[in-house]
Amino acid sequence: MQGMRHSSEPPAKIQPLAKCGAIVATLCLLAACEATPPKKPPPAAAITPPPAPAPTPVKPVVPASGAILKPTSWEEVPDWRAHDMTSAWSAFIAGCNVLANRDAWRSVCTLAAQSGKPDRDGVRRFFEAHFVPHQVVAPDGAREGLITGYYEPLLRGSRHATERYRHPVYTVPDDLLIVDLGDVYPELKGKQLRGRLEGRRVVSYHDRAGIESGKAAVKGREIAWLEDPIELFFLQIQGSGRIELEDGTTMRIGYADQNGHPYRSIGRWLVERGELTLDKASMQGIKAWARQNPGRVTELLHQNARYIFFRELPPDLPGPLGALGVPLTAQRSLAVDPQYVPLGAPVYIATTWPHSTKPLNRLMLAQDTGSAIRGAIRSDFYWGSGADAGREAGRMKQPLRMWVMLPHGYPLSHE
Numbered sequence: 001m002q003g004m005r006h007s008s009e010p011p012a013k014i015q016p017l018a019k020c021g022a023i024v025a026t027l028c029l030l031a032a033c034e035a036t037p038p039k040k041p042p043p044a045a046a047i048t049p050p051p052a053p054a055p056t057p058v059k060p061v062v063p064a065s066g067a068i069l070k071p072t073s074w075e076e077v078p079d080w081r082a083h084d085m086t087s088a089w090s091a092f093i094a095g096c097n098v099l100a101n102r103d104a105w106r107s108v109c110t111l112a113a114q115s116g117k118p119d120r121d122g123v124r125r126f127f128e129a130h131f132v133p134h135q136v137v138a139p140d141g142a143r144e145g146l147i148t149g150y151y152e153p154l155l156r157g158s159r160h161a162t163e164r165y166r167h168p169v170y171t172v173p174d175d176l177l178i179v180d181l182g183d184v185y186p187e188l189k190g191k192q193l194r195g196r197l198e199g200r201r202v203v204s205y206h207d208r209a210g211i212e213s214g215k216a217a218v219k220g221r222e223i224a225w226l227e228d229p230i231e232l233f234f235l236q237i238q239g240s241g242r243i244e245l246e247d248g249t250t251m252r253i254g255y256a257d258q259n260g261h262p263y264r265s266i267g268r269w270l271v272e273r274g275e276l277t278l279d280k281a282s283m284q285g286i287k288a289w290a291r292q293n294p295g296r297v298t299e300l301l302h303q304n305a306r307y308i309f310f311r312e313l314p315p316d317l318p319g320p321l322g323a324l325g326v327p328l329t330a331q332r333s334l335a336v337d338p339q340y341v342p343l344g345a346p347v348y349i350a351t352t353w354p355h356s357t358k359p360l361n362r363l364m365l366a367q368d369t370g371s372a373i374r375g376a377i378r379s380d381f382y383w384g385s386g387a388d389a390g391r392e393a394g395r396m397k398q399p400l401r402m403w404v405m406l407p408h409g410y411p412l413s414h415e
Helices: 020-028 086-099 103-114 120-130 208-212 229-238 266-272 283-292 294-301 386-395
Strands: 068-071 131-137 145-152 154-158 167-170 177-180 191-198 201-203 222-226 240-244 250-258 308-313 333-336 346-352 359-368 378-385 397-407
Touching (some): 086 103, 086 120, 103 397, 120 131, 145 229, 145 386, 167 229, 167 308, 222 250, 222 308, 229 240, 229 294, 266 283, 283 294, 283 386, 333 346, 359 397
Parallel strands (some): 154 240, 333 359
Antiparallel strands (some): 068 131, 131 397, 145 397, 154 222, 177 191, 191 201, 240 250, 333 378, 346 359
């Protein structure tokens, strides 16, 4: 995954030039386009009573990507009335700290703030009264996709390099540049490229191998050091984590930026070469392979050219920051592809528990993104922090159906 979650202050930007069309065209061949990281969440808006909701839309919401969000009835949402969604309410309210400043969400977030802490039936009635469920249908007509899991690891480390802690966690290097494609091509608003200057030319930024071999300007940009390179790699995959330091304190770090190279699954690489069977290509299986093949770990990790840079976050946050800019809630926050699903929207998922046929049907909040989360019916389930969450996240890979809840009168064009 993108590490692979965003919420960052971007580094230096390349300003539009008179002849930058040619530069951008060249860069598109060199680096992957990324969605613009979200701004920090603004304070909650003042609460004023809104007018009654508009009638239910009769047309499907069609994101620019070509998928369909098909309006349906609450009766068609599996286990909707039986599901206890009270623990999703606080996650929804947290998201409204951002969404309340957007026209499409202002009224419903104001109503939610006025509702206080409703009970189980009250939460369900609120969503039934103010939202319309839309089943997500892929551009090819498919209604079933894939769900995986992620978590916030807890690792041991140091703020300084030692004989034990030798693998650096870097923050954003000073020579990483960002090109906003929308500055040149309005139809590409929100898309970015990463690069660096080489003389008078803008070229792609260093890949993982180049960064780890010292070619990038990362010296002095270390914010922590870890013991195990495979744990560092999976920290980048998760995009956030906590590090227990030698002095007994804990630092929390989160996604800051990435080097612009496409993500490639190292598990798939191992399967393609017969090193692992598909059912063993989980996080746990890859870590076990690495312990058995220490001399090949570097070769394995370099198959994924993408590299994630971190920033230190306040230690008292209730959870890691997601792409929406609010702390994630264990087992209620979901990473989605924002081309298809609006960030912040309530999303009802129908899947199963990891390695089980037991239904896992519940209301989630689309509060995060990830570089491996691409497609209409594709999501990543946030399990929380620590070893137990990591175990469930590493095992999760099941079929998925999704329903996006949109406020009455939500505009047909994607936000």
